[in-house]
Amino acid sequence: MGNPVEVIQSVKLDDENSTLILLDQTVLPNETVFLELKEMEDVWDAIYQLKVRGAPAIGIAAGYGVYLGTKKSTADTYDGLYEDFKKVKEYLASSRPTAVNLFWALNRMEDRFKAEEGKTPAEVKAALKEEAELIRAEDEQICESIGKYALSVLEPGWGILTHCNAGTIATAKYGTALAPIYLGQEKGYDFKVYADETRPLLQGARLTAWELEKAGVDVTLICDNMASIVMKEGKIQAVLVGCDRVAENGDTANKIGTSGVAILAKHYNIPFYVCAPLSTIDLECKTGDDIHIELRPSEEITSKWYEKPMAPENVKTYNPCFDVTDHSLITGIITEKGIAYAPFTESLPQMFKK
Numbered sequence: 001m002g003n004p005v006e007v008i009q010s011v012k013l014d015d016e017n018s019t020l021i022l023l024d025q026t027v028l029p030n031e032t033v034f035l036e037l038k039e040m041e042d043v044w045d046a047i048y049q050l051k052v053r054g055a056p057a058i059g060i061a062a063g064y065g066v067y068l069g070t071k072k073s074t075a076d077t078y079d080g081l082y083e084d085f086k087k088v089k090e091y092l093a094s095s096r097p098t099a100v101n102l103f104w105a106l107n108r109m110e111d112r113f114k115a116e117e118g119k120t121p122a123e124v125k126a127a128l129k130e131e132a133e134l135i136r137a138e139d140e141q142i143c144e145s146i147g148k149y150a151l152s153v154l155e156p157g158w159g160i161l162t163h164c165n166a167g168t169i170a171t172a173k174y175g176t177a178l179a180p181i182y183l184g185q186e187k188g189y190d191f192k193v194y195a196d197e198t199r200p201l202l203q204g205a206r207l208t209a210w211e212l213e214k215a216g217v218d219v220t221l222i223c224d225n226m227a228s229i230v231m232k233e234g235k236i237q238a239v240l241v242g243c244d245r246v247a248e249n250g251d252t253a254n255k256i257g258t259s260g261v262a263i264l265a266k267h268y269n270i271p272f273y274v275c276a277p278l279s280t281i282d283l284e285c286k287t288g289d290d291i292h293i294e295l296r297p298s299e300e301i302t303s304k305w306y307e308k309p310m311a312p313e314n315v316k317t318y319n320p321c322f323d324v325t326d327h328s329l330i331t332g333i334i335t336e337k338g339i340a341y342a343p344f345t346e347s348l349p350q351m352f353k354k
């Protein structure tokens with residue numbers, strides 16, 4: 001039986017060489033390639049191209065990225081360094097709009113910068129490195145805690161459907177939606193995971209199936225249009241998904257197709273859980289209508305995975321890469337502080353007070 005915790009760490013800092021090391025998730029499962037990035041333009045591109053992806057992993061990469069970008073500054077005053085810091089922060093913030101962890105991490109790094117007011121540039125840079133390392137280290141503990149809370153609503157031997165990839169490579173370790181799978185495996189829970197391939201970028205086929213097979217977990221890959229039949233046939237006892245931004249009322253933005261899975265789960269009376277670190281919950285967003293949904297290039301639909309385009313050249317396309325699952329379709333939102341149940345406008349803020 002494999003050991004999930006040995007699954008590759010997807011974001012690392014090589015401070016000695018001022019380098020951000022990223023597992024390139026766009027070439028998995030066929031190649032395992034680590035990118036060594038020194039320039040902010042390359043970090044921006046890695047986030048935009050989903051070379052690093054998954055809300056928590058994006059936040060961790062942004063924390064290290066803004067540290068490395070600020071480390072390059074030659075400013076010899078606190079204020080001068082702050083001007084350079086803000087330029088890097090604003091640049092990285094423009095890479096992708098939906099996953100709140102990007103902005104949460106960058107804002108947390110700015111708060112730490114401000115907490116160091118009056119210090120020398122060298123001292124501030126050291127503090128930024130420390131904060132970026134804390135973001136990563138905390139994420140490991142957060143995901144493990146989400147996994148433990150999730151196990152409290154699952155039974156050994158259950159069929160679990162998941163969408164996209166909210167696994168260990170999308171976080172510091174364990175993942176969010178996959179955390180209970182890994183923790184359950186260590187306890188002999190013998191979950192049977194059904195992974196939606198998740199068109200158009202196939203995070204489920206390329207990443208979740210790869211991660212879980214590598215860890216020795218029972219995983220079955222299905223096309224997105226098969227979610228209904230596996231539920232109807234009684235193969236699924238729970239749905240677990242990740243998230244990119246949770247609004248105060250519980251409306252949740254996650255990979256495109258998630259809301260359809262939630263509607264199916266409601267129809268078949270199957271519990272549907274969102275696994276959400278508090279860093280992905282945005283109480284400033286009152287409802288899902290306030291969440292900016294990223295639109296992506298047409299080629300991801302028409303040609304990215306094929307030697308020749310599989311659609312008429314220049315056909316009109318629409319490629320929103322997230323959708324919003326209405327809070328009424330969500331059984332519970334599993335955080336590192338506990339499970340929030342409806343009414344989420346009351347239960348979610350309570351999670352931040354624990």
Ligand SMILES: CSC[C@H]1O[C@H](OP(=O)(O)O)[C@H](O)[C@@H]1O
Nearest residue numbers: 053054055166170242243254255
């Ligand atoms: C714990 S990963 C959360 C979330 O991020 C993924 O989006 P993307 O692959 O575009 O970065 C997906 O929606 C996951 O559920």
